[in-house]
Structure formats: C-alpha cells, structure tokens
Amino acid sequence: MKKLRLGLPKGSLQEKTFLLFRKAGYHLHVNARSYYPTVNDPELEILLMRAQEIPRYVHEGVLDAGLSGLDWILENEADVVEVTDLVYSKRSARPVRLVLAVANDSDIREVRDLQGKRIATELVNVTRRYLAAQGVQATVEYSYGATEVKVPNLVDAIADLTETGSSLRANNLRAIATILESTTKLHANRTAWKDPWKREKLQNLAVLLTGALRAEGMVGLKMNVPGERIAEVLQVLPAMKQPTVSQLFNSDWVAIETILDEQQARDLIPNLKRAGAQDIIEYPLNKVIP
Numbered sequence: 001m002k003k004l005r006l007g008l009p010k011g012s013l014q015e016k017t018f019l020l021f022r023k024a025g026y027h028l029h030v031n032a033r034s035y036y037p038t039v040n041d042p043e044l045e046i047l048l049m050r051a052q053e054i055p056r057y058v059h060e061g062v063l064d065a066g067l068s069g070l071d072w073i074l075e076n077e078a079d080v081v082e083v084t085d086l087v088y089s090k091r092s093a094r095p096v097r098l099v100l101a102v103a104n105d106s107d108i109r110e111v112r113d114l115q116g117k118r119i120a121t122e123l124v125n126v127t128r129r130y131l132a133a134q135g136v137q138a139t140v141e142y143s144y145g146a147t148e149v150k151v152p153n154l155v156d157a158i159a160d161l162t163e164t165g166s167s168l169r170a171n172n173l174r175a176i177a178t179i180l181e182s183t184t185k186l187h188a189n190r191t192a193w194k195d196p197w198k199r200e201k202l203q204n205l206a207v208l209l210t211g212a213l214r215a216e217g218m219v220g221l222k223m224n225v226p227g228e229r230i231a232e233v234l235q236v237l238p239a240m241k242q243p244t245v246s247q248l249f250n251s252d253w254v255a256i257e258t259i260l261d262e263q264q265a266r267d268l269i270p271n272l273k274r275a276g277a278q279d280i281i282e283y284p285l286n287k288v289i290p
Helices: 014-025 054-060 070-075 125-132 166-169 192-195 196-215 227-236 262-275
Strands: 004-010 046-051 064-068 081-086 096-103 119-123 139-142 157-163 171-181 184-188 218-225 242-245 254-261 280-286
Touching: 004 014, 004 054, 004 196, 014 064, 014 196, 054 064, 054 184, 064 070, 070 125, 070 171, 070 280, 081 192, 081 196, 096 125, 119 125, 125 139, 125 157, 125 171, 157 166, 157 171, 166 171, 184 192, 192 196, 196 242, 218 227, 218 262, 227 254, 227 262, 254 262, 262 280
Parallel strands: 004 046, 004 064, 119 139, 119 157
Antiparallel strands: 064 184, 081 184, 096 157, 096 171, 218 254, 218 280, 242 254
C-alpha cells in the first residue's frame, strides 16, 4: 500500500494540531512516550518531532511532507513546496510574529541601535539575514530556551516569537521591530510533490484542513418560518453568501438554513424568534469548504 510520510509538530502545537486533524476527519492517537501516532487513514504514516526540525527532514526527503512554521522553513533554508497556509498557533487563530525586543528601560529604540550589540534567539539565521538587510552588524547567538530572561544581564536584545505580546510585557520587554510574521505551513518535499499519488493525497489533505480551520468559531442555523414572515426573518439573517430557503412539504412554511459566526448566532437567535422563526436549531461545524 502506498503511504504518505508526514511530520507533525510535537510539543506546544501538538494538541491544536491533533484537534484540527480530528475536525478534518483524521483521528490521531498517541501515548505520552511515543512519536508514532496511529491514524484512521492507512495511507498516512505520521511521525511526531520538533517543529524546528520538520522542514529540514522534508527538504532532505526523509519526510514527504510536514507541518511547521514559515519561520522554521526559512531558518532551515529548506527548499520545499508550500502546499497550503494554515493560520493557527498554540493560543490563537492568527500569525505569530518574530520580533526584536529589548528591556523597557533600554536606550535601544530602533534596529540601527543594535549595531555592535549581542542578541539571543532560536532563529539565528533568520535574525542574521534581517540585520544584514538593515545594514546592522551584531553578535547573534543561539538561545537554548528562556530567551526573555536574558535581557538585559546577558544580552542586549532578543529575537523571539510572540502571539499576543503578553510574555514580552510580563518580562518587562518591548518590541522595536518585527522581523517576520509566521503561519503554519503544510509543505512538501519537491520530489514527493512530483509523484501524482502523493500530490493528490496532499491536495486532499489541504482541502480538509483548511475547511476545518474555516469552520472554527462558526455554526449552522436552521429554522422553520411561516410564509408571511419570510421577508422579516431574511432581513435579520446574515449569511456567507445567501441563506438556503426550502419549501416544506404540503405547507406554505419554509425551512431556512445558513452559516454564521457563533457570536452572531448568540445575538441573532432572539431576534429571529421575534421576527417569526420557529424550531430554531444551532449546530457546530467541522468543515466549511467554499
């Protein structure tokens, strides 16, 4: 049987990734000590590893494809095919930023003030290339963790990933520049991408994963409406495009169905009831495929 060898991130992104795959229809199970999840698709062979390493193994062909951030693709200088963009992170549904940050009371105000300074980061190559493009020469050293606490006693600045900025603020740091924004990428080895079966498998996976992401925070609404109240209900009701209106059998009533933001549903349902809708049903969505 043909198999697609896929690398998924172990660690902070693992739980969110497993949930995304489950909504896409792939049920992953792994015990705490294993790196090889089982999955309800015999054509997938999955390996868990650090997100930092996945692009390198995809580039080298050890893996056919993987999920990792754009930041780590660039850091590894991995020549891969970006199959699709998956905008999710461990805490939110938005890109993470790689920022240059200094202590709140530091005299460093902008990038050029880093000339001759010492900077700690996990993304050494990306940071060096950014500084070079800004015409700044600085010492960039690899950080093995706890990067925020190294300022100002060990280094003058850090380049670190942030989603909300809360960790920077908690450590009395301020960002002076954004090096890049990064999202999770489903990316493939170039040779694997040329294989028709693997390419189709990856394209199918991309459709399902992006559909699962699109469905996050959205719900479906169904309701029955008497014929004389249809216009009133439709005035209240938003839709992604247009709501579906179906005539009920042997009746002047219609069934109306639409998809909308979950918070909208909370506020709309009482108004729909007042406009004449009855038998209102709200249901969760796993995937939305446009």
